[in-house]
Amino acid sequence: MIADFRPKPVEGDWNGSGCHTNYSTKDTRDVKSGWDTFMKYCDNLKVHHDDCMKLYGSGNEKRMTGLHETAKYDEFTYGVGARGCSVRIGNDAKKQGYGYMEDRRPSSNIDPYLSVAALADCTTNNGPNIKELVAAQELFLVNKAFNHME
Numbered sequence: 585m586i587a588d589f590r591p592k593p594v595e596g597d598w599n600g601s602g603c604h605t606n607y608s609t610k611d612t613r614d615v616k617s618g619w620d621t622f623m624k625y626c627d628n629l630k631v632h633h634d635d636c637m638k639l640y641g642s643g644n645e646k647r648m649t650g651l652h653e654t655a656k657y658d659e660f661t662y663g664v665g666a667r668g669c670s671v672r673i674g675n676d677a678k679k680q681g682y683g684y685m686e687d688r689r690p691s692s693n694i695d696p697y698l699s700v701a702a703l704a705d706c707t708t709n710n711g712p713n714i715k716e717l718v719a720a721q722e723l724f725l726v727n728k729a730f731n732h733m734e
Contacts (some may be wrong), residue, residue, distance in 0.1 A: 589694045590643050590691075591646065595646075600692075602647065602691055603693075605687040607685055608683065608684035612684060625706075629706050631710070632711040635702070636702045636712045638721070638722075639695075642691070644689070644691040645656055655669050667688070674686070702717060
């Protein structure tokens with residue numbers, strides 16, 4: 585038996601494998617600021633979508649077709665209770681006005697440290713380090729002469 589972490593190792597009409605990231609901060613868990621913080625974070629993630637996707641695993645363009653409860657690879661969307669979007673805010677978070685959100689973009693073969701670093705940088709800081717993260721990852725892959733994400 586061989587474990588295969590690629591998001592879509594077999595072509596076909598199916599959703600593939602993702603590695604969704606549930607994410608919250610002190611501000612998203614605060615009843616007074618939660619909802620406004622979700623909106624700010626989603627606005628920030630939209631601006632940095634392309635760079636985040638470079639850190640969210642390889643092969644995602646095959647998985648994220650906009651079908652089968654996936655978002656489109658090249659488009660950032662968010663919604664409440666929606667499974668076919670980039671970031672899902674749960675129904676309870678909407679009802680209560682605070683909680684966590686789910687980034688549904690990472691693929692099954694992500695480096696979790698890179699994806700969380702990208703998510704935190706883009707949401708809380710509006711991405712001042714995201715391009716540096718992408719450049720460092722690209723340099724790492726070139727210098728190591730292998731792609732650990734495939």
